[in-house]
Amino acid sequence: MKYIPATPAEREHMLRVTGVRAVDDLFADIPREVRLRGPLDLPPAMSDPELLAHARRLAGRNTDCDQLACFLGAGAYDHFIPSTVPHLALKPEFLTAYTPYQAEIMQGELQAIFEYQSLMCELTAMDVANASMYDGASATGEAASMAADLTKRPRILVSTAVHPEYRQVLRTFTSHLRLTVEDLPAPAGITDPAAAERAMADDVAALIIQSPNFFGCLEHGEALARVAHDRGALLVVAIAEPISLGLVRAPGEYGADIVTGEGQALGNALNFGGPYLGMIATRDAFVRRLPGRLVGRTVDTEGRPGYVLTLQTREQHIRRARATSNICTNESLNALVAAVYLSTLGRAGVQHVAELNARKAHYARGRIAALRGYQLAFAAPTFNEFVVRCPLPPEEINRRLLEHRILGGLPLGRFYPELADCWLVCVTETRTRDEIDRLVGYLETLG
Amino acid sequence: MSAPVRPPRPAAPPLARRPVPVIFERGAPGRVGYSLPQSDVPDVPLDAIIPAAQRRLRPAALPEVSELDVVRHYTALSHRNYSIDEGFYPLGSCTMKYNPKINEDVARQPGIARLHPYQPEELAQGALQLLWELEHDLAEISGMDRVTFQPAAGAHGEMTALLMIRRYFEDRGERRTTVVVPDSAHGTNPASAAIAGFQVIEVKSDRRGNIDLEALRAVLTPEVAALMLTNPNTLGLFEEQIREVARAVHNVGAQLYLDGANFNAILGITRPGDQGFDVMHFNLHKTFTTPHGGGGPGAGAVGVRAHLVPYLPVPTIERDGQRFVLDYDRPKSIGKVRAFYGNFGNLVRAYTYIRSMGAAGLREAAEMAVLNANYMLRRLRDHYDLPYDRVCKHEFVLSGRRQRDRHHVTTKDMAKRLLDYGFHSPTIYFPLIVEEAIMIEPTETESLQTLDAFIDAMTAIAQEAETNPEIVRSAPHETPVTRLDDVTAARKPILRWRP
């Protein structure tokens, strides 16, 4: 076995030094009754060539986004990934390192995370961001308990235009605590500030919105921030599509108190849903209530700049049952991917890619809405996703499009029974005009 | 102060000393490092797409660098980083074994890395089959009935499991408010219990390093929902009375939870399900070789016995004849703990590893992990204090008490000195019940030569503590930076670059 280097002679030597006759003697402390009597019932071991062939067969039973024109988003986005990302972020020096506990030999990782935190702050226009959370949904769940703690209030208002899976996770994270989560309807595709104001009260800890929201629409962030702040509640903004921040108003620019989000779009592969990148950022005043790791800049004994894990008294290994969160292992490598991605695109590239998304989606939106029987479900401005009402069940449309190697949008009935005729279409910069025109052409023939 | 003494033959080449400016300080205004097409759709004013009132006020102050600037920057950072591919990483509790290259090739191949989570199941049959098979493998390895892959890491798995336990008792009309953890437990155990809404009761360990059975019995009341146990525990010792512990826990109707961080010691030797555990988490990023990525991502999986199956998060993966499907129709489920299905990329790596190893390979891994640890224990025990003198499993815990008391050299000092010798340090100051703890886990993938070199370094440092303590106290000397000022870092936090 190539992963186990000890030769028979070396094993003999080690047993002798250890003072036992056989390896079995080292397991004598395990009660006989609970020991396995035979080998595990697993498929036989494979050599590398066999294993690669097997893996290729499995992969061959999938059809991926290289083989399809993808118009599916809904929280996972097919963006172009520059070559710098795999070549740099996946270098073994980063890939096979542990958490940077020994700062003196982990300056590379620590500085990269410090830069990631800084990039997140710039992108969201917030003061401080942590080193990463598990994903956008769980980060939003953590933000709710953070807000409840900070305000000492028991109610959370969440817009139904927040990603349905984020809301499910939010409920799982809070259902057993003394926290209630209440839905705010978004009948026009956006959270209505007047309705939010009516639901708002002095015992509300946070108003949670997403923008662009699950329907692709931009929320009235400023107005909603005012609604929350007027009653002393916090505004939590979830960002499922961070590419939008190259163009749309950043949460920090309209008064968000906590920003959470899913950083997958920033250079991370689709990967069938994970590993992804949970983002969380906040205002300076709340830094000591943030969950997860933080890297800070300091100096060494010679006065040279360096980086360390800091404010650790918030964390489980110090504070145990009173920690701000139980998170330990996070999604550092995905954060590094995001850092390389954002560095590569840079100031101009992030605006460029955001504009491409908005322009192409706007074009597709206009063309589909002009088709007979199709109609925009909501009038609000959108970024790279939009909802259309369809003359056929969207599931049926998707089936027919697949014959033409097009991966259609998300049928919304799955999450919103009242929107069973609605289809959430995503158009990123990776779609060409030709592909959009083909999509529109096929829709036309489906009638 | 004596002049620093360079260790004779450092085990790994030195890391780069040259400081690296932050990426924001590289480049020049107007420089770019990206290549994207121009828009190919008809031009419309931006205002017609997104009104000015909803557009950014100021562009994000991101770097303005060329592609080569980016490459040089991250390459320079990578030269200031220690990793398994660079050298030995004896971090106890973390199972820093070699991460096979073939895992990376399989996980990054087309057909795996570019699957959208919401694409139709018919187009993801290979992915679902892989997950279905992996669930069966882990169930067999652990003696559990079913496994969920949703948790992103061990702590996330703990929370998921405790929420299932809570739901299980609610269903039976029982109100149980507390979770018991041993004083040797990892910090995530009490933190997860608190997050799942339980009170935490801590139980002490006995003189042999097992959970104290009498103390445990004393706190086991009908209020207790679960005992969270790590086995082998964080001292690297097998809980010899596991059957009595399981009986005591079940006698009060509580659930027995396994923190499976230390599974590497028992692969193919004993199964948690057979030991009496009702539910457990795996750290696939420890036992099953998925790389740690500098802190994550991991992949936690949670295994359960039959009575907890109804509470698993949605979706589960089911087989329907030749088809594999996602099942969301599970009315008693705790719901979702994250979006989508888990850290799929890492699940692919764990699957690849299990297929490489087979049953015999996994057992051999456990045997060699344990033999390596006992060999090191035998060779280091004369140089450091050994608080629990027993055969260990995959790791063992020494104490630097002697060096502290006699020479005023702390465990932290010795850990830092190890860096000069070209090694990563062991886990230190954990578990909390051992003063000046030094927790060493070699894993099965390290060679005898590496173990011997590390033992020589540890022995030399014990010597240095006696003969030249200052060099240890002021270590490290050979690293890119010397000790960093964490006090100021926490008092006046600088957590981001500012223009």
Ligand SMILES: Cc1ncc(COP(=O)(O)O)c(C=O)c1O
């Ligand atoms: C014993 C033990 N339990 C739990 C954990 C938590 O696992 P994770 O970091 O994957 O959340 C760890 C590792 O960090 C551990 O060593």
